[in-house]
Amino acid sequence: DVKVTQSSRYLVKRTGEKVFLECVQDMDHENMFWYRQDPGLGLRLIYFSYDVKMKEKGDIPEGYSVSREKKERFSLILESASTNQTSMYLCASRASGSETGELFFGEGSRLTVL
């Protein structure tokens, strides 16, 4: 059974704090993604990675960074959290050359920044 695991389901942080969101997949997928989902705005791509130590900006990278030191792990970092980063964060993975292109999602991490 394929699995994408996000380390925290719910987090509450204060403005200015550094936040780490961890994502691990057990499917040996090359591609990993971080999205945020907000009411009325849908899913928006923050960053993605197609290989270890590689990263590419998505549509809304400002205020975020990522790290991919191992193939199975993709971390999203908020260097100095702000209230407008309160959101649901979804990690996903996909195999390169996948016939379907299907994304497999984690359960999500709901972050509240006070």
Add this chain to the structure above:
Amino acid sequence: QKEVEQNSGPLSVPEGAIASLNCTYSDRGSQSFFWYRQYSGKSPELIMFIYSNGDKEDGRFTAQLNKASQYVSLLIRDSQPSDSATYLCASLGGADGLTFGKGTHLIIQP
């Protein structure tokens, strides 16, 4: 800028009827299209994907693709209350992640 447009709804359909969900996309280079279902508080799960013009059927679900008109649709036959969810349309145009629409909220009325 790649865009996928959906009517946000809510779309209300009587139980047993056909639910019809539509989306349009802006990037003519998009290769594949996806319908994800998302229950409240849960992550999206894939329902259907389609990459060829025409219809693709899977059980009660039929995906339709018209590349000339740049639209994708999802039909749900014999709608059930458990089909009540938000349905996300997405396109795949390259190596990066899927581009998602904002979703259509579907309500199946018993």
